[in-house]
Amino acid sequence: MNAPLLAAMVGLAVPGTALAQDAMPRPAGITPGEATEGARLVADRQKSLCVLCHSGPFPNPHLQGNLAPDLSGIGARLSEDEIRLRVTDMKRLNPDSLMPTYAASKAGERVGTAWRGRPILVEQEIEHIVAYLASLKE
Amino acid sequence: MAFRLAFAAALLCAGIAVAQEIPPGERRSGTDFMSAETRAIQADDGSNPGMLWVLQGESLWKEPAGASRRSCASCHGEAATSMRDVAARYPAFDTASGAPVDLAGKIDQCRTTRQHAAGLPRESEELLGLSTYVGHQSRGLPIAPPDDPRLHAARAEGKRLFETRMGQLDLSCSSCHDANWRGRLGGSAVTQAHPTGYPIYRLEWQAVGSLQRRMRGCMVGVRAEPFAYGSAEFIALELYLAERAAGLALETPAVRP
Numbered sequence: 001m002n003a004p005l006l007a008a009m010v011g012l013a014v015p016g017t018a019l020a021q022d023a024m025p026r027p028a029g030i031t032p033g034e035a036t037e038g039a040r041l042v043a044d045r046q047k048s049l050c051v052l053c054h055s056g057p058f059p060n061p062h063l064q065g066n067l068a069p070d071l072s073g074i075g076a077r078l079s080e081d082e083i084r085l086r087v088t089d090m091k092r093l094n095p096d097s098l099m100p101t102y103a104a105s106k107a108g109e110r111v112g113t114a115w116r117g118r119p120i121l122v123e124q125e126i127e128h129i130v131a132y133l134a135s136l137k138e
Numbered sequence: 139m140a141f142r143l144a145f146a147a148a149l150l151c152a153g154i155a156v157a158q159e160i161p162p163g164e165r166r167s168g169t170d171f172m173s174a175e176t177r178a179i180q181a182d183d184g185s186n187p188g189m190l191w192v193l194q195g196e197s198l199w200k201e202p203a204g205a206s207r208r209s210c211a212s213c214h215g216e217a218a219t220s221m222r223d224v225a226a227r228y229p230a231f232d233t234a235s236g237a238p239v240d241l242a243g244k245i246d247q248c249r250t251t252r253q254h255a256a257g258l259p260r261e262s263e264e265l266l267g268l269s270t271y272v273g274h275q276s277r278g279l280p281i282a283p284p285d286d287p288r289l290h291a292a293r294a295e296g297k298r299l300f301e302t303r304m305g306q307l308d309l310s311c312s313s314c315h316d317a318n319w320r321g322r323l324g325g326s327a328v329t330q331a332h333p334t335g336y337p338i339y340r341l342e343w344q345a346v347g348s349l350q351r352r353m354r355g356c357m358v359g360v361r362a363e364p365f366a367y368g369s370a371e372f373i374a375l376e377l378y379l380a381e382r383a384a385g386l387a388l389e390t391p392a393v394r395p
Binding site: 045049051052053062063064065066067098100101106107108109110111112113114115118120 | 303308363
């Protein structure tokens with residue numbers, strides 16, 4: 001296994017190579033996201049499910065999970081491109097991650113018929129979430 | 139600083155997310171994760187709604203049924219003695235069908251082959267009542283899965299299913315119940331998924347339901363196609379869950395949020 005890939009998997013930054021492994025530019029044809037729409041999506045317990053695992057500066061703190069890092073101040077810690085990679089496919093950084101792959105078709109066995117072949121979120125929805133999370137500076 | 143610590147902790151969890159079985163000394167029933175109020179409802183037979191199903195099961199136990207016009211009691215006598223540790227040993231190997239059978243399946247088998255009555259559908263009030271009544275006879279006894287070599291293959295299959303990532307969310311039972319049982323998913327305690335209290339009265343259902351109904355809930359939650367009631371897959375999962383919970387006391391009928 002090559003060093004940059006290993007570094008990306010264990011979440012270490014390697015100067016020079018880190019950006020390419022650890023970040024993802026906005027896909028062609030996707031317009032910049034709207035933070036208000038992103039806030040609505042992050043808080044949606046049925047569709048995005050983010051708050052089932054993550055806490056953060058969202059409504060109903062007592063209904064937020066604690067299986068994942070708190071997203072408060074995430075925009076100060078990660079760039080837009082780094083956030084986009086994580087929401088799109090966390091498993092590129094950590095193949096064993098609990099976090100579902102949101103955009104791609106990576107899914108487990110026996111996907112329910114209503115969900116089969118569909119991503120959890122489409123790219124434009126992810127872009128709204130990216131804009132919102134990038135705005136969380138503290 | 140706080141978020142850094144939280145992140146480090148989450149990474150640690152993610153790091154051990156690959157199927158770490160819970161050591162016997164750390165096994166805890168779902169009851170231990172409940173609020174004091176819900177535990178109090180479970181502990182008091184006068185307020186535990188599951189006791190209504192026990193009572194219904196008791197009257198069905200004594201009621202003649204089917205072409206044989208025989209009751210369960212006419213063959214088995216007092217359930218308090220004849221059924222005392224049965225639920226603690228199930229699923230068991232069934233020589234008639236040559237396959238493992240769960241408690242509800244065994245009860246239904248008696249219905250059809252001995253009472254010559256119509257079969258009882260899974261999750262019907264009658265089958266839930268009888269299962270809760272029989273299960274209740276083992277309350278307080280430790281789960282004691284039989285070491286029957288004929289069950290080994292199905293139990294191993296149950297373990298494999300428990301550790302298989304499923305559904306659109308790509309999560310295994312083990313992702314939550316082995317690796318993250320200390321955590322909260324949304325507002326709910328994840329728990330260790332031990333089959334200690336079944337059938338349970340679930341406040342969310344406002345009714346008693348089986349272990350398989352509960353497992354279907356988790357499968358639908360990860361957006362997977364749930365296994366069918368009574369399927370070989372669910373019986374395999376039940377066999378593995380029983381082994382994973384060996385030694386924990388049965389609580390039927392438990393109350394769950």
